[in-house]
Amino acid sequence: MAERNADLTAFNTLALPARAHCLVRPTTLDELEQVLAGHDPQEPIHVIGEGSNLVIEDDLPGLTVVLALDGMMKVRETSEHVWVAAGAGVHWDDLVAWTVEQGWQGLENLSLIPGTAGAAPYQNIGAYGVELAQVLEQVTVMELATGTVSHFSAENCDFGYRDSRFKSRDKGRYVITGIELKLNRQPHCNISYGPLKQHFAGQDADAVTAAAVRKQVIAIRQSKLPDPAVLANAGSFFKNPVVDVQKAESLKAAYPQLVSYPQQDGVKLAAGWLIEAAGWKGKRLGPVGMHSEQALVLVNHGGATSADVLALAAAVRADVWQRFGVQLEQEPVVLP
Numbered sequence: 001m002a003e004r005n006a007d008l009t010a011f012n013t014l015a016l017p018a019r020a021h022c023l024v025r026p027t028t029l030d031e032l033e034q035v036l037a038g039h040d041p042q043e044p045i046h047v048i049g050e051g052s053n054l055v056i057e058d059d060l061p062g063l064t065v066v067l068a069l070d071g072m073m074k075v076r077e078t079s080e081h082v083w084v085a086a087g088a089g090v091h092w093d094d095l096v097a098w099t100v101e102q103g104w105q106g107l108e109n110l111s112l113i114p115g116t117a118g119a120a121p122y123q124n125i126g127a128y129g130v131e132l133a134q135v136l137e138q139v140t141v142m143e144l145a146t147g148t149v150s151h152f153s154a155e156n157c158d159f160g161y162r163d164s165r166f167k168s169r170d171k172g173r174y175v176i177t178g179i180e181l182k183l184n185r186q187p188h189c190n191i192s193y194g195p196l197k198q199h200f201a202g203q204d205a206d207a208v209t210a211a212a213v214r215k216q217v218i219a220i221r222q223s224k225l226p227d228p229a230v231l232a233n234a235g236s237f238f239k240n241p242v243v244d245v246q247k248a249e250s251l252k253a254a255y256p257q258l259v260s261y262p263q264q265d266g267v268k269l270a271a272g273w274l275i276e277a278a279g280w281k282g283k284r285l286g287p288v289g290m291h292s293e294q295a296l297v298l299v300n301h302g303g304a305t306s307a308d309v310l311a312l313a314a315a316v317r318a319d320v321w322q323r324f325g326v327q328l329e330q331e332p333v334v335l336p
């Protein structure tokens with residue numbers, strides 16, 4: 001069952017070459033429990049999904065777990081809501097497609113985000129005005145050190161912008177084995193995001209179905225984002241930085257075109273705008289570059305190593321800091 005010295009190139013969408021000392025792909029909770037029980041506690045454990053938010057910097061020592069826990073099902077319902085459960089290994093967009101086909105509303109804005117259901121809570125995936133936290137009921141986890149299974153309600157996951165307890169205070173402590181979501185039976189679609197609002201402007205309210213929103217989100221994503229199967233990338237390489245109001249105002253005075261969104265705790269700036277304004281859109285450094293259509297996406301044009309990726313990221317970060325005095329934080333997780 002365990003694969004030694006496994007090639008991870010196909011396990012990360014940046015297509016970085018690296019190897020796992022020992023790779024396992026448990027298909028059941030029992031298998032996962034056995035793997036963890038037989039594991040040397042002195043050795044590290046890495047959990048990966050589809051590798052769409054990773055920079056694998058070097059070969060992974062110890063144990064690498066790729067969860068293949070399948071299954072999606074309705075667990076209960078009322079006249080207003082339906083609760084669905086999915087195994088951690090389910091491909092995220094299969095879950096979105098299935099729920100939308102059933103006529104359930106809640107996941108349509110999160111259509112076509114790469115990765116697994118199990119990774120979705122890790123960084124609280126979000127897109128087009130919706131975050132997973134808004135629809136998540138609970139997360140089921142197994143503690144790596146003990147094999148103990150627990151459930152965390154959404155309130156106990158410390159969700160923030162691209163953040164959760166699994167990425168912060170409990171980093172490396174749990175493997176997420178499944179998620180449960182609470183969806184609506186009636187359409188309450190969120191079309192507040194500009195391009196969605198424009199698309200549906202003037203249409204009847206009953207035209208705004210989950211299926212129609214999903215279709216539009218897919219069209220927008222396909223027009224903007226490079227497909228990792230064609231051009232290796234890990235999506236947005238930096239988070240949108242949040243600065244205080246004073247800083248945002250002084251930047252706005254100097255750069256009136258700056259794209260920004262007011263938040264409760266300050267002002268969120270569009271990292272893609274900052275990177276493009278610093279001249280990095282479409283620019284290459286060796287085999288890597290910032291995408292020519294979407295400056296926030298770092299792409300591997302072929303043959304890149306993690307050193308190439310991290311060198312470009314550092315150069316972009318330093319330049320944005322020097323020009324705008326804004327710190328960019330990397331979104332993809334660096335392993336090991």
Ligand SMILES: Cc1cc2nc3c(=O)[nH]c(=O)nc-3n(C[C@H](O)[C@H](O)[C@H](O)COP(=O)(O)OP(=O)(O)OC[C@H]3O[C@@H](n4cnc5c(N)ncnc54)[C@H](O)[C@@H]3O)c2cc1C
Pocket residue numbers: 013046047048049050051052053054067088113114115116117118119120122123124125126127166174175176177225226227228233234235236333
């Ligand atoms: C083209 C493209 C577009 C993207 N667009 C978006 C977007 O719109 N919004 C967004 O939020 N993200 C986006 N992403 C990022 C990515 O799709 C998400 O972060 C996704 O949830 C990662 O899933 P994964 O299975 O590939 O996780 P991986 O990349 O394999 O892992 C990411 C992190 O999650 C941890 N992890 C994975 N599975 C588990 C588990 N079962 N238990 C515990 N920890 C786990 C890993 O240890 C790692 O730290 C995009 C990526 C790409 C390539």
